[in-house]
Amino acid sequence: MSNPLFQSYQISLQIMKERATSFYEAFSLLPEDRFRGVAALYAFCRTVDDLVDFQEQTTKDNIYASLEELKQDLEDKNPASKHSWWPAFLDTIERFNIPDEPFLEQIQGQLMDLDFKPFQNTNDFIGYCQLVAGSVGKMMAPLLASEENPQLLQACEDLGVAMQITNILRDIGEDYQGRDRLYLPFDLLEKAKLNPLDLQLFFSDSPSTEFIELWEDLAKLADTYYSSIQSVLPYFRGDSQLPVLCAALSYQKIADVIRDHDYDCFTQRCYTTTEQRKACVIKAQNILKGSL
Structure with missing residues (x-):
């Protein structure tokens, strides 16, 4: 595993450890490669959720734009996405052949919170x-x-x-x-x-x-x-x-x-x-x- 990819997985693991203790502890029982994969998926969901939950820090237009950018990065499998956890996320969805549908559903659900x-x-x-x-x-x-x-x-x-x-x-x-x-x-x-x-x-x-x-x-x-x-x-x-x-x-x-x-x-x-x-x-x- 390349160093940038390793660092991306480490960032994902830290996000999950800090924000979802029960989730982190339960899935830490998985083999390491799939535990890291769970963390990368969690980082995606956490980012989408935080964009909406902390909406008082920006405008709705900015949130819509950020979610649309994330959606486009997902659909394009953009290797240059700005998120530090993205290389781990992209590696996970490619290795485990995870379709786009649940990620698009996640964004759709969070948009319900926005309005x-x-x-x-x-x-x-x-x-x-x-x-x-x-x-x-x-x-x-x-x-x-x-x-x-x-x-x-x-x-x-x-x-x-x-x-x-x-x-x-x-x-x-x-x-x-x-x-x-x-x-x-x-x-x-x-x-x-x-x-x-x-x-x-x-x-x-x-x-x-x-x-x-x-x-x-x-x-x-x-x-x-x-x-x-x-x-x-x-x-x-x-x-x-x-x-x-x-x-x-x-x-x-x-x-x-x-x-x-x-x-x-x-x-x-x-x-x-x-x-x-x-x-x-x-x-x-x-x-x-x-x-x-």
């Missing part, structure tokens, strides 16, 4: 999750399996959706107050007899019973998407099964941490501890032993 409109129903909410996170599962599938399989590809997309729902449940306050976005679908708010203004109260008071019921409805929805991964584990490479299962269990654990903090996802961001993530590795190992 954010609340979701009127759960179907729209899931559609958004499929674009911004299901796409991540789809782009990673070629690194995790040696053969194409529709069930495996669907399970990878489902795992991405589940993780995104978990992220949304964790970051409700941060998104609502810091970014003026409320991802909770309106049909579930109506079912819980809540309106968006009610959520302002939970920055100073404990979340209400109605909010907790809504939160748990979405947590159960996430669990249905998490559950699809175990049935297709045999389709993954043998050395990919543990990392994938660890990623699923580690993210699922975030919901338990939020429960332990009395559903306060308004004034803090809840994290799993190193010990909890290690316990997820042991649990995943035991599940895999039981499936042999």
